[in-house]
Amino acid sequence: MVYGSWLMAVGPPHVVVGRSAAFAYHRRVVVFPEPYPGEPLTVSATLHRTYIMCPQQALGRLLGEYPKETVASFKGSLAHRLFARHLVKGPIGEDDVAGVCREEIGAGLNAKLSSIGINKPSQLAPVLSEVGDLYQRFRKFPTDGFRSAEVALESEPVAGVTLRGSVDAVFDDPDYGTRLIDWKTGTHLDDAPVQLAFYAMAWAFEKGDVPGRAEAVSVKTGERITIEPSPSSAAETAAQVADMVGELRKTFESGEDLERTAGPHCAWCPLLDDCSEGAAAVKVTRS
Numbered sequence: 001m002v003y004g005s006w007l008m009a010v011g012p013p014h015v016v017v018g019r020s021a022a023f024a025y026h027r028r029v030v031v032f033p034e035p036y037p038g039e040p041l042t043v044s045a046t047l048h049r050t051y052i053m054c055p056q057q058a059l060g061r062l063l064g065e066y067p068k069e070t071v072a073s074f075k076g077s078l079a080h081r082l083f084a085r086h087l088v089k090g091p092i093g094e095d096d097v098a099g100v101c102r103e104e105i106g107a108g109l110n111a112k113l114s115s116i117g118i119n120k121p122s123q124l125a126p127v128l129s130e131v132g133d134l135y136q137r138f139r140k141f142p143t144d145g146f147r148s149a150e151v152a153l154e155s156e157p158v159a160g161v162t163l164r165g166s167v168d169a170v171f172d173d174p175d176y177g178t179r180l181i182d183w184k185t186g187t188h189l190d191d192a193p194v195q196l197a198f199y200a201m202a203w204a205f206e207k208g209d210v211p212g213r214a215e216a217v218s219v220k221t222g223e224r225i226t227i228e229p230s231p232s233s234a235a236e237t238a239a240q241v242a243d244m245v246g247e248l249r250k251t252f253e254s255g256e257d258l259e260r261t262a263g264p265h266c267a268w269c270p271l272l273d274d275c276s277e278g279a280a281a282v283k284v285t286r287s
């Protein structure tokens with residue numbers, strides 16, 4: 001696997017990975033290698049990123065073991081609803097933010113809210129206040145060239161492999177053509193290049209066009225990570241995903257576990273209770 005070295009090449013505050021000159025690709029074919037045969041799999045950016053972080057945790061996801069919803073992930077989901085609304089319908093007045101948050105919760109986030117145990121207005125108020133602060137930061141980002149928000153991607157580049165993703169926002173860039181943006185509500189951008197590369201590849205398979213740029217932007221800090229995808233980098237990501245699909249299918253056949261790669265991420269892993277490697281890593285992290 002070559003993923004580790006790729007991740008290590010990234011650092012704050014604004015990193016560009018890939019080609020440096022503006023260049024638009026049109027209708028170039030990206031080949032998805034035929035993976036080891038097996039049952040149909042749907043691959044998301046999250047599954048791909050998780051596999052790179054720890055293959056066994058990715059296998060757990062496919063078997064229905066997901067990390068628990070947290071207050072932070074709920075705030076992220078709500079903030080993303082506000083960002084999309086701002087881009088599509090225009091700015092939200094400062095006095096209206098809390099009301100719009102409640103509308104968005106009612107429209108699709110009630111289940112997430114109950115799962116984190118928030119059931120009183122007094123518990124919700126600080127959450128809305130923090131999301132409101134994030135939104136005020138978001139308002140300062142330029143929106144020139146905005147094309148669309150929350151763009152769902154789905155393609156089946158080879159039989160039995162579905163690539164699925166949702167891009168937060170798409171912009172028309174005078175220098176780079178299509179520019180994809182992934183808004184981050186936290187400060188952690190280390191694994192952003194892997195996610196961005198997945199979105200760029202998924203975009204290429206669905207739209208037949210490699211985006212000129214893909215960016216992850218921390219709304220909290222303004223830090224930005226940028227990749228400049230190309231047909232060859234999209235093909236490289238496709239090869240990594242095909243390899244992952246093959247390994248997962250072989251594991252389904254054999255019933256064996258995959259490699260466990262322990263680290264600070266184990267603290268949020270749904271398999272932690274039954275993983276000695278993860279328990280050891282969490283102990284070290286907390287000591």
Ligand code: SF4
Pocket residue numbers: 054056057260261262263265266269270271272275277278279
């Ligand atoms: S606890 Fe850590 S090592 Fe164990 S499966 Fe989860 S992420 Fe992997």
